[in-house]
Amino acid sequence: MTLTLFYILAGVIVASALLVVTVRNLFHCALALAMTMFGISGIYLYLGWEFLAAVQVLIYVGAVTVLIIFGIMLTRRVMDDTARVMNNQVLISFVAAAAVMFVLFMVVGNSSFQSNNHPPEAAVSAPVNETQNPEPSAPYVDEVALLAGGLLKPQNGFAFAFEFVSVLLLSALVGAVVVARKDPS
Amino acid sequence: MTDLLLSQIKPGGESPFGTDEYVVNMGPQHPATHGVLRLVVKLDGETVKETMPVLGYLHRSIEKICENRTYPQCITYTDRVDYVSAMSVNLAFALATERLMGLEAPPRAQWLRMIFVELQRLASHLLWMGAFAGDIGALTPFLYGLRERERILDLFEMTCGQRLTYNYIRIGGVMIDILPEFIPKCKAFLDYFEPRIVEYEELLTYNPIFLERTKGVGVISAEVGINSGVCGPSLRGSGVSCDVRKQQPYLFYDQVKFTECLQNDGDCWARYRVRMDELRESISIVRQCLERLEPGPIETKLPPILKAPPASEIYSRIESSRGEMGIYLVGDGTAKPYKAKYRCASFSNTFVLDQLTRGWKVADIMAVLGSLDMIVPEVDR
C-alpha cells in the first residue's frame, strides 16, 4: 500500500522532471517544476518529515517557482518558439549531469534514511475518532524542536553555521539589489 | 473598423534589463474613464511613458445640430452637452443669447437661476466626489454622493419635471416659477446636507490611503495650468484665482458673499479640497439667494420668433461646475445661430492629462483623471 504510494510519487516526480527539460514552452516548464517540487514534498511526507514537506512546498512551490516565472518573463520573449531544447553544449552538459548524478548516488547510497513514521497499516482502518486524536503508537520525534535544537544549541556546533546562513542570504540579497538596480549613469 | 491610431504607434525599444515598452488600451468601454474616453497608454513596466487620449467616441455633432435649430430649441441640446451639470450649460447658452440680443431677465428669474445653478453645482460635485473616490477604489462614497444627489434632483424635478435634462433656464428667464413648498424643502435639504459633508471628509480627506493616492500626485503648477488652458476648480487647486463668478460677475454673483476656494499644492488632493470647500460655499450662496428671493415676473416678453442681429457675435463665459463654460455665438439675422461653439471646461482639462501622468504609475492616471472632473460629452460634444 505505502510502497505503491511511493512509486506513484516517484513516477510523478520523474515524469514532471522530464517535462521540465523537454517541454519547449518555458511557462509550462515552470509549472512542471512546481509539480516536481510538490512530488518531492510528498516523498518527505512519506518519510514522515512533515516540517520538511511543508517547507518544501512553501519555499520551492510558493517562492522559487514564482521567482523562476518572473525570471522567464524578465529574460526573454517567452512565446517566441525559437528556443531549442538541445544546443551545442549538449555533450558537456550530459557529462556534467552524469557526474552530478554519480555524486548524488554516492551520497544517497551512504546515508541511512530515517523514517519518522508510525506504522501506517494500523491507521488506514482506524476509526475516525481515533485518527483525530492521535496517540502515537511509535515514538514520534518532534522534528521541529529537533531541528531547532540542532541548529541553535551551541553544544551541537551548528550555531556558527546557522549565523553564516544569514550572511549567505544577505549576500544574495545585496547581489540581487546590485544586479537589479538600474545604473544611474 | 481599422484602428489607425494603434497601427501608427511604433513598437517600443528594448532596454537590456528592462521591459518591453508596451501599449495598453483603456476604453472606450472602461470602468474608470467616466464614459467613453479612450486612453492609449504607453507603459514601461508600470510606469506611464505617454498617455494618448482618443476622443470622439461621443462626438454627437451638437454644434452642427445647433446651427439648424432656433435659439430656444438649442437650449434642449445644451442640456446634453454636460448632463451632470445641465443647468449651468442652460444658463451659459441663455446668457449668451441674451447678451447677443440685448435682453435681460427679470430679477426673480436671476435669483432662481442662481439657486438652481448652485444646487446643480452641489449635485455635480457630489457625483464627482463619488466618481473620484470610486476611481481610487472607495466605492461607498460614490453611493453616498448619489444618495444626497437624489434629493437635489427631487428639488429639480419638483420644479421643472426632469431629473437630468431640465430645459429650465430659458432665454429671457426661467421656464416656470418654483412651487411654494420649494423654499422650505430646499432649506431642509441644505440643513440635512451640511453635516453629510463632514462624513465624506471622515471617509476620505485624511484617510491615509486616500492621502497616499492623492497627495503630490498629478501636480499642475500654476504656470502650466494656465498655459494648458486648465480652468475651474482644477486650476484653483493650483492657487490661481480664476473664478468667472468673481472675475466677470454675471447674474447677481456680485451681490452675494462667497469666497473663492483656493489651494496651493496643485495636486489631486488640492483639487479635491477645492471642490469640497466649494460644496460649502454653494450651500451658503443658495441660502443667501433664498433669503433675497422676491416675488416678480420670471421671464421677459420675447418676440414670437427670436432673431439675432445680423453680423453679431458674442463670447460669453460662466463658471460651470467644471470650470469655465464659454459659448461663442455668431448671429446672422435669422432665428438660428450661424455658429454655436461650446467651449467646455472638460475639453481643456483633459488635455493636460498627458503632461500630468508621464512618469507616474498606471493607477495614477485614474486618480488624475478623476480629480480633473472630466465629463466625456463635454470633451466630445
Add this chain to the structure above:
Amino acid sequence: MGDQIVQWVAGLLRQAYAMLGLSPIAGILDRIVCAVAMFGFVSVFVMFLVWMERKVSAHMQSRIGPNRVGPFGLLQTLADAVKLTTKEDVHPVKRDKIPYFIAPILAFVATFMGMVVVPFDNKVVVADLNIGVLYIIAITSFTVIAILSAGWSSNNKYSLLGGFRSAAQIVSYEVPLVLSIVPIIMITGKLNFSSIVQYQQQAGYWFVVPQFVAFFTFIASATAEANRAPFDIPEAESELTGGFHTEYSGVKFAMFFLGEYVAVVVSSAVAATIFLGGWLPLPFFGFLHLPGFIWFMAKVLFIIYLIMAFRWTFPRLRVDQLMDFGWKVLIPITILNILITGFVVLLLGKGA
C-alpha cells in the same frame, strides 16, 4: 459537545459501512465523507458569505441589497451560481490551453485544502496536523501559481498585468503574514491549532490582547493575500477592468470567485483560532453553554465582517504603495513585535 456529535456521526457511519459490507475500506470512506461534507460546507458557507457581503455593502451604502429571491434574498448567490454554470464558457483563441485550464482548479483546490486543519470545535477537525500553521501557509502558496497561470495564459494585457501584480503582492505579503504568527508560536511552542487554542484556554486570555499588533498585521496581510480591497490592485477594476480573470467566463470564473472567498474563510479561521481563542466562548458569556462550533463561527464571521468593511470603506492602494506598505511597514513592525515578545517572554519566564 462538538466532539460528541462527531463521535455519534462516526458511529452511524461505522454502522452504515458494516451494513453495506464496506468496513475494510472504512478509512478511505471516512476521508471521502469528510471531503464531501467539507465541500458542502464550504459551498454553502461561501454562498452565504457572498450574500452577506452584498447585504453588508448594500446597507453600508444606504441600500437594501438583494431581496427578491428567497427570504431576504438568501438564495441570490444560488441563482448566481446556477446562472454562471449555465452560462456559455468562452475559450479565448489565443489562450495557452493548459495553464488556462488548470488555473481555476488550482485557485480553488489550494484554498480548499487549507480547510483540512481548521478546528471548528474541540477535537472537531478533519486532520489536526502537528504543523497546522505552517501547513496552511504552505498550501495556500499554490494560489500564486494559479493566479500567475490565469494571468499569463489568457493572453490579455490586463490579465497579465493583473496576474503578475497579484503574484508580486501575494509573495510580498506572505512574509509579514508568516512573521506575524511567530510571536504566538514563541509563546505556545506549538504549531498545532488545537494546542494553540488549548494554551489560550489555560492561560485565560486570548492572544489578541497581548498580541494586538500581530493581530492587525495578520489581518492586513491576510486581506492582501486574499486580494481583497484595499489591496485588490490585481483586480483593480478602475485600472485593469478585472485583473487576472478578465477573460474567464461562466463556471471557470465562478471557481475564482469561490477560491477567493474560501481564502477569506481560511484566513479568518486562522485568525479566529490563533488570536480569538477558536471555539472558546466569549469571556463572561460562558454561562450560555453554546457549542464551541457556534463561538468559532461567530468569531470567523466577525473577522470576515472586518475584511468586508475594509473593502467597502477604504480606497485602493497603488501598486508601489502597496509594496511599500508590505516591505516598509508591515515587515519591520512584525520583526519588532517578535523581538519585543521574545524579551518579554524571557523576562517573565525568568521572573516566574
Add this chain to the structure above:
Amino acid sequence: MTNEELKSKIESDFKDKILSVVLSGQKEVLVTVKPEAYIALCRDLKTKPDYDFQHLSCLTAVDYPKENKITVVCHLWSYKKCHQLTVKLDVDRANPKAPTVEPIWKAANWFEREVFDLYGVVFEGHPDLRRIMMPEDYAKFPLRKDFTDDGFIIKPN
C-alpha cells in the same frame, strides 16, 4: 482697462499688425489680424504686461462660404487684468492654412486639432495635427456650411 481703452490701446500699439479693430455691438473688442503678423501679435498679447492674455479661452473657426473664407477665432482672457479680447484670422477657404499658436498657448493644441478636424484648417507647425473627433479615415469636414453626407445625415422635412 475698459474695453474702449483696450481697443484704442491695441489700435495704437499694433497698427501695422492688424487689419481692423472694432468694438462689437455686444461691447467686445474684435481684432482682425494680418495673416503674417498673427503669431507675433499673439505672442505680444500674451507677454506684454499691459495685455497679459495668459489664458487662451477658446479657439474655433467660422465658415463663411459666401466670402470664401474661414475665420479662425481666438478668445483670450487675462486672469490678472480681467479683460477679454477676440482675435480673428481669415484664411482662404479653398486652401485653408494658418500658423499654429500652440507654442504660445499649449491649450491651443486640441483646439486647433478640433478646428482641423471639423473645418479642415491646416495649422502649420502643429506638433500633432490629427483628427480628434472623427475617425482617422474620415474624409470630410463636417462643420463647413456646405458639408453633406447623404448616406448618414437625415434632414427634417
Add this chain to the structure above:
Amino acid sequence: MGVGLKGLSKPEIELMESESKVPGLWTLEKAVGFIFRWARKNSLWPLQFGTACCAIEMMATAAGRYDIARFGAEVFRPSPRQADLIIAAGTITEKMGYALKRLYEQMPKPSWVIAMGSCTIAGGPYYYDSYTVVKGIDSFVPVDVYVPGCPPRPESLLHGLMAIQKKIEDEPIFRRRRNA
C-alpha cells in the same frame, strides 16, 4: 403604452409564443428549465457600459433610492466575459458602435441588450442633422427591450429590467429534439 408587466399586449404575447414556445422541448427542460430561468432572471449582471446622460441615470438606479441590487443586478462587471446584460445607456456614435458590437459579440451567451433612452433607440435628439450618431443601435446589436425617455427615469429602467426578466421566462434552455 406598450407592455405593462402585468400583461403583455395581446399581439405581442402571441408573437412571443410563436417564436419561443417550442413544441417538443426535452422533458429535462420541463424538469429543470424553470430553475435555470429563475437563476438567469435573478442574476442579470450588467456590463459597465454607459456612454452619456443615461449612464448617470443608470448609476442612480444602482444607488440607494432605487437600488437595482434588489433584483440581483448590481454586480456591474467590467469585462463582458462575465456579464449577461448590456444596458446601452447613452448616445452611440458610429465610432462607438463598432466597439459596442464587439463587446456584445464577446459576451458569452445567453446575453441581453437594453436600449436605454432615445439616443440608443433611434438616435434621439441627434436623429436629424447629426453626422455621427447611429440612428438606433439595433443596426449594430439585437435589442431585447427598448426603454424610452431622455433619459428614462430609474423606475423606467427597472421596468425594462423586469421586461427582460419576463422575456427570459419564454426563452428555451435546451436544444430542441431533432425530429420534433
Add this chain to the structure above:
Amino acid sequence: MGAIFTYFKNILTGFWNLLLGLSVTTKYLFKKTNTQQYPEEKMPLPARSRSMIKLIYDGEKDQFNCVACMMCAKACPNSCIKLEGVRGPDGKRRMTTFKLDFSTCIFCGYCVEACGFDALTFVSEEYENSVYKRGSLLQDEQAMKWNRPAHLAPKPEEPAKVEAAPAGAKA
C-alpha cells in the same frame, strides 16, 4: 530619532483615520435605508414630472382637444411630432392624425408649452414604457388618448398661467 518618531506617528494617525472611516460605514450599516422598492411601492412623482406625453381627450364632446394648429410640431426641436387636421363641418379645424415618435422624443416640454388649446399634456405616472419592439414607440392619437380625470382639469380662475406652465403642472 525624529524620523523614527514620525514613522510611528504616521502609522498611528493613519490607523486612527482608518477607524474614523470605518465608523461612518458601520453607522450606516445599522441605519434605515430610504430605498423605494419600485414595483411594489411607487414613489409619488411631482405633478410637473415629464414622464409621458398624452393627447387630452374630451369625453363629453367625444373628441380630442387638438385643433391641429401645428404649434407643437413647430416647437419640437427634434421634429418628432407629425400631425394632420381638416376643417370640420362646423368650421373648426380638427386633428385627424397625430403621430409622436417616442423613440426620438426628448421630453423637453416645448410642445406642451406651445399648445394653446389644452390638447397636449404630460402625465407623470406613465413612466413604465418599456417595449419589446421599436415600432411600438411610434404612437398615434389612439395610443396617446388620455381621458383627463376631473380633479386634474384646469381651474377656470387661473387661465393666465397656461402659457407659462406645462399643462401637466397645473395639477
Add this chain to the structure above:
Amino acid sequence: MLEQYGYVLVFLLAGIFFILGAFITGWVLSPNGLLGVKYKYKKEIMVDTYECGVETYGTSWIRFNVSFYLYALLFVIFDIETVFLYPWAVSFKQLGMNGFLEMIVFIAILLVGLAYAWKKEALKWE
C-alpha cells in the same frame, strides 16, 4: 502521522474532482454545449481577446519588469528566514536567552540587507 495526510490527499483529489464535475456540468448545460441552445454568432470575435471593445494591439506576452523579479528574490530570502524562525520559535522557551540572542543576530544581519535594499531604492516599484 501519514494517515493524517491521507485527508490532505483526499481533499486534493476531491477538490479537483468537484471542480472537474462543475466544469463538465457547465459544459453539458450551457449554451452551445452538449444540451444547451445553439446560439449563432461570430465565433472569431467572441474568442478574440477582450480589450475594452477595440481590437487588441500586439502581444501581451512581453518581457516584464525587473522589479517583479527583485521582489520574488527578496521574498525567497525572507521566506527562508521565516523557515528558520519557525523551529526557533517552537523551541524558543527551551533555547532560552542564548537562542534568542543568536536569532537576534540572525535577524539583524537580514535586516541590514533589508535596510540596504531600502536605502538603495531597490524596493521602489517601477
